[in-house]
Amino acid sequence: MLARVGEELRSFWPVQMFKIIILAFIPYSIQFAFQSPSYFHVRLGSMFWTWYSTGMPVLTDLNSINPWTAITNLLVVAGPSLYFCYRLRAMSAEESPSRLAAATMVVSLICLVLVSYSYWFVPGGWASDSMYYQSLQGFVTVLLVLFVFIPTLQRVSSKRLPRRLTQSNKHTPNRLYSRIAGFAPRNISKLMVLAALILPYGVGLFVDPNNFILSFSSPLVGSTSISYYYHYLLRTMDKPFSIALFFQLGSMAAGFLMLGVLGLQVLFAHETLRYLEDRITQKRVTLVGVILLVFLVLVSVLNGVGVNLGLAGGAFIPFPVSVFIGLWLIKKKDQLLLEGETELTRPELSTLQEQEVIIPIIYVLESRLKRRFRRYKS
Amino acid sequence: MNSVKSIVERMDSDELIRLARQLNVSLTERKMKRGLLVETIQGELEEYYREGIPWKKTRLSDLAIQISGLTKKFGKTVAVRGLNLAVRPGQIVGLVGPNGAGKTTTLRILAGIIRPTEGTVQVNGFDMNVHPLKAKQRLGYIPERPTCYPNLKVREYLTFIAKIYRVPPIDATLRMKEYVDLFQLNGLLNAYIGTLSKGNLQRTLLVGIFVRPPPYILALDEPIYGLDPRGAWNLKLLLKKLRDEGSAILVSTHILEVAEGICDRFIIMNEGDVVGKGTLEELLEQTPNAHTIEEIFLELTGGIPDA
Ligand SMILES: Nc1ncnc2c1ncn2[C@@H]1O[C@H](COP(=O)(O)OP(=O)(O)OP(=O)(O)O)[C@@H](O)[C@H]1O
Ligand SMILES: [Mg+2]
Numbered sequence: 001m002l003a004r005v006g007e008e009l010r011s012f013w014p015v016q017m018f019k020i021i022i023l024a025f026i027p028y029s030i031q032f033a034f035q036s037p038s039y040f041h042v043r044l045g046s047m048f049w050t051w052y053s054t055g056m057p058v059l060t061d062l063n064s065i066n067p068w069t070a071i072t073n074l075l076v077v078a079g080p081s082l083y084f085c086y087r088l089r090a091m092s093a094e095e096s097p098s099r100l101a102a103a104t105m106v107v108s109l110i111c112l113v114l115v116s117y118s119y120w121f122v123p124g125g126w127a128s129d130s131m132y133y134q135s136l137q138g139f140v141t142v143l144l145v146l147f148v149f150i151p152t153l154q155r156v157s158s159k160r161l162p163r164r165l166t167q168s169n170k171h172t173p174n175r176l177y178s179r180i181a182g183f184a185p186r187n188i189s190k191l192m193v194l195a196a197l198i199l200p201y202g203v204g205l206f207v208d209p210n211n212f213i214l215s216f217s218s219p220l221v222g223s224t225s226i227s228y229y230y231h232y233l234l235r236t237m238d239k240p241f242s243i244a245l246f247f248q249l250g251s252m253a254a255g256f257l258m259l260g261v262l263g264l265q266v267l268f269a270h271e272t273l274r275y276l277e278d279r280i281t282q283k284r285v286t287l288v289g290v291i292l293l294v295f296l297v298l299v300s301v302l303n304g305v306g307v308n309l310g311l312a313g314g315a316f317i318p319f320p321v322s323v324f325i326g327l328w329l330i331k332k333k334d335q336l337l338l339e340g341e342t343e344l345t346r347p348e349l350s351t352l353q354e355q356e357v358i359i360p361i362i363y364v365l366e367s368r369l370k371r372r373f374r375r376y377k378s
Numbered sequence: 379m380n381s382v383k384s385i386v387e388r389m390d391s392d393e394l395i396r397l398a399r400q401l402n403v404s405l406t407e408r409k410m411k412r413g414l415l416v417e418t419i420q421g422e423l424e425e426y427y428r429e430g431i432p433w434k435k436t437r438l439s440d441l442a443i444q445i446s447g448l449t450k451k452f453g454k455t456v457a458v459r460g461l462n463l464a465v466r467p468g469q470i471v472g473l474v475g476p477n478g479a480g481k482t483t484t485l486r487i488l489a490g491i492i493r494p495t496e497g498t499v500q501v502n503g504f505d506m507n508v509h510p511l512k513a514k515q516r517l518g519y520i521p522e523r524p525t526c527y528p529n530l531k532v533r534e535y536l537t538f539i540a541k542i543y544r545v546p547p548i549d550a551t552l553r554m555k556e557y558v559d560l561f562q563l564n565g566l567l568n569a570y571i572g573t574l575s576k577g578n579l580q581r582t583l584l585v586g587i588f589v590r591p592p593p594y595i596l597a598l599d600e601p602i603y604g605l606d607p608r609g610a611w612n613l614k615l616l617l618k619k620l621r622d623e624g625s626a627i628l629v630s631t632h633i634l635e636v637a638e639g640i641c642d643r644f645i646i647m648n649e650g651d652v653v654g655k656g657t658l659e660e661l662l663e664q665t666p667n668a669h670t671i672e673e674i675f676l677e678l679t680g681g682i683p684d685a
Contacts, residue, residue, distance in 0.1 A: 095409075355412045357391045359405045367404040 016085060020078055021148075022072075024048060029131055029137025045131035047074055047139050063129050073115045077140050080107040081147035088151055094356045098270070101152040105144060105263055112140050141262070145197065149266055153193050192272060192325060196265035201296055206375035216319075229288075261299060264292040265322050272326040285330060289323055296320050379427065379611070383420045385556050393555060394419060400548050401426060407440060412566070433591035438467040438516075439503035440627030442595045443488065448497035450483050457483040459650040461497070465626045467593060470617060473630040474642035476679050479647040482522050485597045489519040501595055515543070518587035522599040523632075524579045528572025532563060532582050535571055539586045550589050557585040560612055575602045580600035584613070594625040600634045601629060614640050638671045648679040 029045040044051040048070050053060040088097055101239040116133055119126040200216040268288050275285040296318035394415055398405060401422045430515065450458040455510075458480040465471045473481045487494050490506045490513065499506045501513040509510040526536060533672045538560075540550035558564055561581040566574065574582060580601070587594065596617075617640055619628055631637050637644065644661060646654035654661055654674065661674045667682070668674040676682045 297560050351414060356409050357394060357412050357415050359395060359407070360408055361408065363395065363399065366407060367406045371404055371406060 007243055012089070017172050019146075020074070020082075020143075023139060023142060024074055026142075027051075028135040028142070031301055043131065045129070045135040047132075047135055050129045050131045050135075056095070065129065065132050069126075072117070073136065074139075077111045077136065078143060079207055080104045080111060081143045085147050085151070088155070091155075092356065093155075093355075097152050101148050102263070104148050108144060111178060112137065112338055144262075149193070149262075149307065153266070153270070192269040192329075193321065195325055196269045196322040197262070201261050201265065201320050201322070202299065202317065203319045260295060264288075265320075267290050267324055272329055275330060282330065286324075289326055289330075292323055293318070293320060296323075300347075325360065379424065379431065382423055382427065382431070382552060385552050385673050386416055386419050386423065388559065389416075389555055392457050393551075396424075396578075397548070397551050400551060405515060413529065413568055423548075424531060433593075436591065438593050438595065438624065438626060440466060441468050441500065442502055443471075443597075443628055444498075444500040445484070445488065446498055446500075447591045448484065448487065448499065449495050450480070456650045458487075458647075460500050461645075461647075461652055462651075463628075463645055465595075465628050467626050469619055470621050470627040470629065470641050471644065472597070472637040472644045473647065474632060474634065474637050474644055474675060475647035476632065478649070479679075480650045480681055481647060484519075484647075485519070485599045485628070485630055485679060486682050487515060488597050489521075490514055490557045511554060517597060518590070519597045520580065520583050520587070522545060524576070524583050524604075526569065526579060528581060530571050531568055532571060532574070533567040536581065536589055540589045543590045544588055549591060553591075554585065557588045559571045560616065561609065562584055577606060577609060580604050584633060592620065592623060594620060594627070596620075596625065598627070598629045600631055602631065602633060610636075634671050634675060644671075646678050653678040668673040 024047040025047045027044040029043065041052070041054045043053075048065055048067075050063045051061070051064070052063075081104060084097075084100060087100060093095055116136065202217045268285075269281065271285045271288045273281060274280045299318070386394070386397070390414070394412075398415070401419065401601055403418055403422050405418075441464050443463070445461055448458055448461040448463075449456065450665040461480075461484060463471070463473075463484075473484065475481055483492075486492050488499050488501070488506070490499075490510050493507070494629070499513075502516040504513040506513045519535070530538065535552070536554050539552070545553075558567065561584060563581055563585060566578060571579065571582065580663075584601070587596070601613060605613060614636070617629075621627060621642075629637075629641065643657050644654070645652060650684070652662060656672060657663070661671075662668065665674050665677045668677045670683075673682055
């Protein structure tokens with residue numbers, strides 16, 4: 001018995017560690033700037049190294065991060081996600097991992113903050129490159145997405161919405177709807193989550209006499225900004241427009257807000273799904289949508305007063321694509337979900353008997369105590 | 379035993395846990411397959427009812443309800459005059475008559491709410507005047523205008539009733555589940571009685587009676603009136619089933635189809651007097667002009683009006 005557990009652990013941990021190591025070497029902060037034909041720079045940063053180049057040997061630099069700092073930080077921030085993975089494996093199909101996923105996210109954030117400021121109290125803790133701290137945030141985002149959100153959603157969407165969306169051409173009012181309906185709910189859910197992760201939730205706009213910067217932010221891609229610097233043009237007439245492209249994976253100057261956006265978007269996708277399969281009321285899913293919207297407005301206000309979300313600053317306009325998609329799905333539910341077998345709400349007796357019953361914790365403790373006591377007496 | 383087991387199968391998680399608590403089932407795991415929990419509880423119930431199911435052994439007195447020489451006067455009005463009536467276990471007797479005939483008065487005296495002017499009433503062999511508690515212990519009464527504690531929730535009322543009638547908690551839980559399902563009160567268990575509609579109040583009172591163990595002696599005043607078609611149908615089926623299992627039932631009604639559908643015998647009253655008595659066949663014989671229960675009724679209570 002113990003040997004078997006040991007074996008499983010041995011095959012589980014190496015695989016996860018391998019994934020983590022790969023993730024640790026991937027660059028998360030990527031910046032390209034082409035400001036004139038004669039000048040450009042590229043910056044890359046990961047958990048173990050940062051690189052800066054202008055194309056000129058003097059201004060090209062590969063830095064490695066102090067390995068002890070890098071490794072301890074990595075272990076601390078990756079711990080919660082790894083633990084989640086481990087627990088998820090042991091969960092039965094009926095258990096919902098959603099709560100544990102939320103807890104993992106919160107703990108990860110706390111770890112991230114601890115690690116980011118650890119140089120205050122750990123001597124020699126400074127990673128010697130500020131770009132490293134951006135990468136750290138990117139790393140945590142990617143880790144959460146790959147180790148927590150995607151597995152959770154796979155679990156959730158694989159057991160949900162079994163038969164409701166059936167293709168029946170009789171009740172189809174519109175070809176578009178029938179096509180979407182025929183598309184199967186699981187795919188809809190996956191698409192929604194993908195949209196939540198990739199599509200922008202906000203557009204940043206920064207204009208001053210010298211610059212014009214337009215940027216988009218999404219949880220997974222982070223901030224992608226296109227900047228048009230036209231001050232050269234204004235000052236010296238011989239220089240053309242110049243364009244800088246910043247691509248920062250998961251850059252979160254305000255990690256809490258960013259992960260809040262990510263979490264709420266995924267929650268909203270999840271609730272939309274549950275609504276489509278009649279598990280929750282429209283009121284509830286709308287409520288989550290509204291909370292998400294309010295949160296996005298809040299984020300933009302904060303951004304306006306200086307809490308930067310990896311955007312270039314300036315006006316930040318909430319642009320919640322996934323909310324729009326979700327609300328559209330909710331509104332069109334009846335057209336999307338064609339009448340078919342609607343016996344979802346009444347599981348058959350045999351499957352009913354397979355369901356898990358959660359016994360109140362007090363009862364369990366009482367029973368255990370009583371059992372102990374009885375043994376003690378006899 | 380199988381009927382008890384099937385009740386358990388229909389319970390939801392909360393109900394299962396409540397029952398497990400009552401049975402003192404040891405549950406040491408936080409999570410459990412429903413099927414396993416159901417089986418465990420069924421096993422414990424088998425142990426609990428090892429000596430046999432107690433209420434299956436109860437027999438009623440041969441004259442479950444006996445009313446003799448009953449007269450009730452309100453001042454000068456005679457509401458009931460010299461009524462004799464008996465209901466035996468396994469019988470449903472219908473008390474029919476036009477408005478003001480004295481049906482409600484009879485049932486109120488039977489329930490011990492008002493005293494007769496003359497005559498006696500016995501329930502399960504106990505005189506209502508001499509041993510009121512023993513007589514009322516067995517009797518289930520639904521008044522014509524149901525009233526109940528408005529500040530209790532339905533669930534509270536039902537457990538309260540179970541307690542004052544000293545029903546063992548496990549028996550009460552099982553029967554409550556069965557009858558709450560039957561009368562579709564599931565969604566209303568946490569509603570205040572004061573907020574219930576008339577029909578649902580009536581259903582609640584009915585479940586309150588059936589929380590007690592069978593066999594029952596029932597005095598139901600217009601029980602069908604106020605129930606929706608499904609409720610009425612369920613009640614009619616239930617009354618017949620209870621009769622077949624040995625209960626004694628007296629129902630008052632002026633809905634003749636109901637009376638004809640469920641009653642074995644009839645007492646026809648008019649202005650306090652009994653004007654006809656017996657099975658449908660006997661009544662048909664007594665009234666040669668009549669061919670249906672409706673015609674019997676009209677004939678005996680003032681004649682069939684000319685068309
Ligand atoms: N508390 C009372 N005080 C005075 N008279 C009463 C009282 N209760 C009943 N009566 C009278 O007794 C007679 C019989 O009434 P009862 O309510 O028993 O009739 P019923 O057969 O139930 O009629 P219904 O079909 O309308 O319910 C009526 O004339 C009624 O007015
Ligand atoms: Mg009456």
